[in-house]
Amino acid sequence: MTISTTTAKSRYPGDGTTTSFPTGFKFLDNDHVKVILRAAEGGETVWTEGSEYALSGASAPGGGTVTVNTSPTDYTPAVGETLVVKLAVPPRQETSLPLGGAFPSTAVEGMADLAALRDQQVAEALSRAVKFKETTALAEVEFPEPVASRYLAVNGAGDGLEWAYGPGAQVASVFGRIGAVTAALGDYEASQLDNDSGVAGATVADALDALEAGQAGAAILAELAGVDGAGSGLDADLLDGNQASAFERTANKGAANGYAGLDSGGKVPTGQLPDALVGALVYQGTWNAATNTPVLSGNGGGGDMGHYYRVATAGATNLDGVAEWAVGDYVVNNGAAWEKIDNTDQVVSVHGRQGVVVANVGDYTADQISETAGNKILTAAERTKLAGVAAGAEVNPAVLSQVQAEDGASTTAYSWTPQRVHQAAKDAVPVSLIVALGDETTVLTTGTAKVTFRLPHAMTLIAVRASLTTQSASGNPTFDINAGGATILSTKLSIDAGEKTSTTAATPAAISDTDLADDAEITIDVDAAGTDAAGAKVTLIGFKTTT
Numbered sequence: 001m002t003i004s005t006t007t008a009k010s011r012y013p014g015d016g017t018t019t020s021f022p023t024g025f026k027f028l029d030n031d032h033v034k035v036i037l038r039a040a041e042g043g044e045t046v047w048t049e050g051s052e053y054a055l056s057g058a059s060a061p062g063g064g065t066v067t068v069n070t071s072p073t074d075y076t077p078a079v080g081e082t083l084v085v086k087l088a089v090p091p092r093q094e095t096s097l098p099l100g101g102a103f104p105s106t107a108v109e110g111m112a113d114l115a116a117l118r119d120q121q122v123a124e125a126l127s128r129a130v131k132f133k134e135t136t137a138l139a140e141v142e143f144p145e146p147v148a149s150r151y152l153a154v155n156g157a158g159d160g161l162e163w164a165y166g167p168g169a170q171v172a173s174v175f176g177r178i179g180a181v182t183a184a185l186g187d188y189e190a191s192q193l194d195n196d197s198g199v200a201g202a203t204v205a206d207a208l209d210a211l212e213a214g215q216a217g218a219a220i221l222a223e224l225a226g227v228d229g230a231g232s233g234l235d236a237d238l239l240d241g242n243q244a245s246a247f248e249r250t251a252n253k254g255a256a257n258g259y260a261g262l263d264s265g266g267k268v269p270t271g272q273l274p275d276a277l278v279g280a281l282v283y284q285g286t287w288n289a290a291t292n293t294p295v296l297s298g299n300g301g302g303g304d305m306g307h308y309y310r311v312a313t314a315g316a317t318n319l320d321g322v323a324e325w326a327v328g329d330y331v332v333n334n335g336a337a338w339e340k341i342d343n344t345d346q347v348v349s350v351h352g353r354q355g356v357v358v359a360n361v362g363d364y365t366a367d368q369i370s371e372t373a374g375n376k377i378l379t380a381a382e383r384t385k386l387a388g389v390a391a392g393a394e395v396n397p398a399v400l401s402q403v404q405a406e407d408g409a410s411t412t413a414y415s416w417t418p419q420r421v422h423q424a425a426k427d428a429v430p431v432s433l434i435v436a437l438g439d440e441t442t443v444l445t446t447g448t449a450k451v452t453f454r455l456p457h458a459m460t461l462i463a464v465r466a467s468l469t470t471q472s473a474s475g476n477p478t479f480d481i482n483a484g485g486a487t488i489l490s491t492k493l494s495i496d497a498g499e500k501t502s503t504t505a506a507t508p509a510a511i512s513d514t515d516l517a518d519d520a521e522i523t524i525d526v527d528a529a530g531t532d533a534a535g536a537k538v539t540l541i542g543f544k545t546t547t
Helices: 105-126 202-210 217-225 380-387 402-407 418-428
Strands: 009-013 020-022 033-038 044-046 053-056 065-068 082-087 151-154 161-164 282-288 307-313 330-333 338-341 431-436 447-454 459-467 478-483 489-491 521-528 537-544
Touching: 009 020, 033 053, 065 082, 082 105, 431 447, 478 537
Parallel strands: 282 307
Antiparallel strands: 009 082, 020 065, 033 044, 033 082, 053 065, 151 161, 307 330, 330 338, 431 537, 447 521, 459 537, 478 521
16 A cells, blocks of 8 residues: 655644544554644643544554543643644564565565655654755764853854853853943942053042142132143133034134024025025915005015915006916016916806816706717607606516516516426425435544535525434534535534534534536535544535526
């Protein structure tokens, strides 16, 4: 028997309900399987067969099933726990081949299977090991003997590993503090400082030592003024430790290569701004063109280049030859004269309205509307003809629906043609397809495409059901129905533990695809088998679709 899967370990998150778990791999003997329960906090417990679980399916091509014991103690994995099922083939050879006779192909194949399973087990273990990249030039790199309080690191030559100190491990503390330590008041005493070391300020300290007790403040300042305090901040030509060249002179204010000043309003004067900024438009407010408020005069008087106003009141004030101003126009200073940006020549109003104008009843007369091939205005004769149509008359009345004809919702006569009679008969009688997933006694197992068949006709699906001959002791058997390889259920079909029918399920199935095509390939999967459930059948209920 070939081994078609490389799986050597399966992991299942606990949900407090599921008790049946496929191994996911083939095994030859029950002692070749190891079951481990991993707790939510990371602890692990190796389970014993017969105590916490039962194992079935040894030598089966698709693997077997781990069934968790629930009595007398319930070991069902809870939410947060993980059940791990893995190969644990012992490193021994237990098959003895005969010295003569026919070639023992079955025994040899079993030995080959065992070797392949052992290889998979080793490969799974190696996948969890720390490894160098395949392209590295390093080989035979060994871990050194452990050293306490050290970190594993690559050595200086880059060809091996060593135990090294971690960051900050050389100095335990400074002044009783760890981390990035900076000096603090009280770290040193005066006796620990060297006044004769030549450091900045040493001569200042020497000068202060020479002062007599009770000497006047003026005398102290005189002593300090004569001290060579280079770098100490006591030099006569320093301010806050900076040379005079570090400060700007008042004479450079507003001068070339100097700095800009501020006017009485706390702003930089226009004359000290770059030309590129001076030419930009700067809004100054609104202007009354009737009263010339604020006052603007010819040759750009009353503003700087780039200044502009928006006309709020229309008028005839003459500015540099322009004497017609409408509301919304801009008056702009070009540096030598005032110019007008005309914003009012396009459309003043629409139907006497301004702003966002929408059509109103009465905006147009029939004489102002042009007819097209598909849109005509009624003539007086046509309106007279329409006036003669009886009130309530219908034009091309809709044909009654099948439902209206059958339930008497409409009193209008219905034409029962042979085709409609045939349709009504088929629509009135549902069809059911019942499919068995196995015999009546074999315990149900999980898997895809447990049964495959093709529909004999197109149908509209209205319901699905499932039933069992023997109910599940624990766990809910769950089924999925697929058409053309895609599920037709948004909520899977299930039977509650201890029940034989899905009609009483706490969570009913929901159909997502009701239209099934003629000759569609239908497959039924068993997503969950429950415990000891048998005799499963699935029923599709619907109406045959008329062609």
